[in-house]
Amino acid sequence: MHEMSIAAAVVDQVERAAREQGFTAVATVRLDVGELAGVVPRALDFCFSLVCEGTALEGATLTTRSVRARARCAGCAVEWYAGMPPDLGCPGCGGGTRVELLTGRELRIRGVEWAEGPLPAQG
Structure with a gap:
């Protein structure tokens, strides 16, 4: 533990x-x-x-x-609640290769x- x-x-x-x-x-x-x-x-x-x-x-x-958990897409700058487990697919542009976990x-x-x-x- x-x-x-x-x-x-x-x-x-x-x-x-x-x-x-x-x-x-x-x-x-x-x-x-x-x-x-x-x-x-x-x-x-x-x-x-x-x-x-x-x-x-x-x-x-x-x-x-x-x-x-909050994330931001480096491509389109959209921020979203990433959830648990984290969803790192951008809801704005559909990308997910350049996502930054903010919190x-x-x-x-x-x-x-x-x-x-x-x-x-x-x-």
């Missing part, structure tokens, strides 16, 4: 930022997750709660926002809500 490694990476990044900025606890982490990223949000939420134990994120809430693969931290509280003991 790659959601565990994703959750661990998110917790590491947020905890590092909290320490660098002088925050002692985290209330909420908001993520953008592209529908083509291959992430199961419920599994990620479960893994996140496990990885947070004993960190500045213990008790934090993970909020995910799904990002729909849908995201996996990024969109925001963090800091909270006050003691840092967990480091062990």
Whole structure:
């Protein structure tokens, strides 16, 4: 389950930022997750709660926002919802050889809500 490694990476990044900025606890982490990223949000939420134990994120809430897959044809510049699985055939000109996927693969931290509280003991 790659959601565990994703959750661990998110917790590491947020905890590092909290320490660098002088925050002692985290209330909420908001993520953008592209529908083509291959992430199961419920599994990620479960893994996140496990990885947070004993960190500045213990008790934090993970909020995910799904990002729909959008594509653009380089030939005619038409943009469309590519769907899942992605349909990369241009609905404008029928082409599909020069299609750019604009969104849908995201996996990024969109925001963090800091909270006050003691840092967990480091062990």
